Structures are given as structure tokens and as C-alpha cells.
Amino acid sequence: SQQGEEDPQALSIQEGENATMNCSYKTSINNLQWYRQNSGRGLVHLILIRSNEREKHSGRLRVTLDTSKKSSSLLITASRAADTASYFCATPTRGDYKLSFGAGTTVTVRA
Amino acid sequence: DAMVIQNPRYQVTQFGKPVTLSCSQTLNHNVMYWYQQKSSQAPKLLFHYYDKDFNNEADTPDNFQSRRPNTSFCFLDIRSPGLGDAAMYLCATSRDRDRGNNEQFFGPGTRLTVL
Numbered sequence: 001s002q003q004g005e006e007d008p009q010a011l012s013i014q015e016g017e018n019a020t021m022n023c024s025y026k027t028s029i030n031n032l033q034w035y036r037q038n039s040g041r042g043l044v045h046l047i048l049i050r051s052n053e054r055e056k057h058s059g060r061l062r063v064t065l066d067t068s069k070k071s072s073s074l075l076i077t078a079s080r081a082a083d084t085a086s087y088f089c090a091t092p093t094r095g096d097y098k099l100s101f102g103a104g105t106t107v108t109v110r111a
Numbered sequence: 112d113a114m115v116i117q118n119p120r121y122q123v124t125q126f127g128k129p130v131t132l133s134c135s136q137t138l139n140h141n142v143m144y145w146y147q148q149k150s151s152q153a154p155k156l157l158f159h160y161y162d163k164d165f166n167n168e169a170d171t172p173d174n175f176q177s178r179r180p181n182t183s184f185c186f187l188d189i190r191s192p193g194l195g196d197a198a199m200y201l202c203a204t205s206r207d208r209d210r211g212n213n214e215q216f217f218g219p220g221t222r223l224t225v226l
Contacts, residue, residue, distance in 0.1 A: 030211055042115075042201055042217035043154070050211065088153065090215075097142075097205070097213045101153040 004032075004089045004102035012108045019076040021105040023089030024069075032065055032072050033090045033099065043088065046074075079109045114138070117202050117218035124192050125226050132187040132221045134202030142208060143185040144215065145177060146201040154201055160185060161208055189223075197225045 004025045013019050025032070031050045035043040049056045049065045049072065056063045062075040076083055086106045090099040115136045124130040134143065142161050146154035158167045160179040174196070176188040189196055199222050203215040 031213070033214065035217075040199075040220070040222070042117075042219045043203075043215075045214050045216065048212075048214055092210055092213065097208045097210045098144075098156060098159065099213065099215060100156075103151070103153045106151075 004091050004100065006087070006089055006102045006105040008105060009103070010106045010108070012110065013079055015079060015081060015109055015111050017079055019079050019083070019107050019109075021074050021087055021107070023072045023074070023102055025072075025089070025091045026070065027091075027094065029067075029091045031092065032063075034061075034063060034072075034074050035088045035090060035101070037086045037088065037104070039085070046087075076107070079107075081109050081111050083107060084109045115202055115204055115216050115218035117200075117221050119221060120219060121222050121224070123224045123226060124189075126194065127191045130189050130192055130223065132189075132200050132202075132223070134185045134187070134218055135183050136202075136204045136216075136218075137183070138204055138206075138216060139182060140204035140206050140216070141182075142205045143179060144203040144205070145175075145185070145187050146203065147196075148199045148201055148220075157187070192223070192225045194225050197223055199223075 007022045033048045034046045037043045060077045065072045086104040088104045090101045093100045144159040145157045148154040157171045179185045199220045202218040
């Protein structure tokens with residue numbers, strides 16, 4: 001069953017603006033991951049944040065994790081047309097090493 | 112570059128005609144996964160191999176089978192494809208069964224059409 005859920009389902013922004021999406025999950029985790037999927041392609045790992053971390057940065061990406069609220073957010077700063085994609089959060093299933101993916105947030109960056 | 116390769120990228124089959132999708136990896140990872148992803152949905156894990164040890168998900172239909180003849184290759188067999196099996200099939204790998212470091216590496220996917 002799905003562990004994480006992203007919000008919003010879809011997001012449309014102007015190039016240069018920031019995009020923020022959220023992920024909520026149900027059970028305790030030891031890490032949470034974000035992936036990107038361009039249309040018709042496989043998923044690409046973006047960032048992994050561990051349960052003892054509150055914030056992590058990678059280039060224009062900023063991820064936060066609030067384990068008390070069982071939620072995470074992904075911020076893309078200064079968006080570009082190439083950021084147009086679906087973004088998925090993934091969490092381990094029942095403490096296992098396998099991942100459960102949310103349904104994703106579709107981000108469209110308008111030029 | 113180390114990577115996960117899937118062939119073919121697009122597969123068309125007829126209702127009920129067996130089809131095999133293939134995945135290979137040059138990462139030398141121990142774990143290989145097969146996911147099914149339908150339009151605008153989350154990838155759904157079908158099964159995975161840890162080395163030669165096959166692990167099926169409880170809700171994966173018997174129509175789906177898998178083989179892993181060696182570390183590098185893994186196959187997904189659909190014995191009698193139905194219209195509902197039309198989807199993107201994603202192969203992924205992870206280094207090991209490390210719960211704290213279980214990043215997955217995906218192939219580009221195979222888009223299956225069932226006529």
C-alpha cells in the first residue's frame with residue numbers, strides 16, 4: 001500500500017519562480033527520498049534525507065523533514081523549463097529496505 | 112557510465128500473447144526490482160531479487176513472473192497479457208538491503224501496449 005502522499009497533485013509556475021511540494025507519510029521511517037521522473041522516462045534519485053536530519057540541500061533543491069508531523073517538503077529554487085517533471089517522495093515500507101512511492105506532484109515550468 | 116538498461120523501450124503485444132521484458136545493469140548491485148506504473152500513478156512494486164533470492168509482493172498476479180539468470184540481468188515475463196497490463200514497466204537496482212542507504216537506480220522503462 002502507498003505510504004507517502006504528495007501535495008499538490010499538480011503545480012504550474014513561471015520560469016525563475018520557486019516550486020514547493022509536500023509529502024506526508026504514515027509510519028516511522030529511517031529515511032525519505034525524492035525522485036524526479038521526466039515524461040515517459042524512468043525515475044532519477046534526487047536526494048535522501050535521514051530521520052535524524054531536518055534539512056538537506058543539493059544544488060537548487062532543498063528538502064526538509066519533520067518526523068513529528070510525518071511530513072517532508074521539496075523546494076526547487078529558481079526553476080527552469082528543464083525542471084518540468086513529476087516528483088515523487090519515497091519511504092521505506094514497514095521498516096524494510098523496499099520503497100513505497102507516492103502518486104507524485106506534476107510540475108510544469110512555463111517559459 | 113554505470114547504468115540500468117531496459118529493452119525494448121516500447122513493446123506491443125496482443126491480448127494473451129506472452130511477452131518478456133529485459134533489464135540489465137552494470138552497477139553490480141545485489142538487488143533488482145520490477146515496478147509497474149500506470150498513467151499518473153505511483154510505481155507499484157511487483158517483485159524483487161536479492162541476489163538469487165526471489166521476493167514476490169503479495170498482490171502481484173500470477174500472470175507476472177521473473178527470472179534473474181545472473182547478477183547483471185533480470186527478466187519480466189507476462190504469461191497472458193490482458194488489456195489492464197498495459198503500463199510502463201520500470202526496472203531498478205539498489206546496492207544492497209541496507210535500510211539506511213536504499214537509494215534506487217532506475218532504467219528508462221519499457222512502455223507496454225496490449226492490443
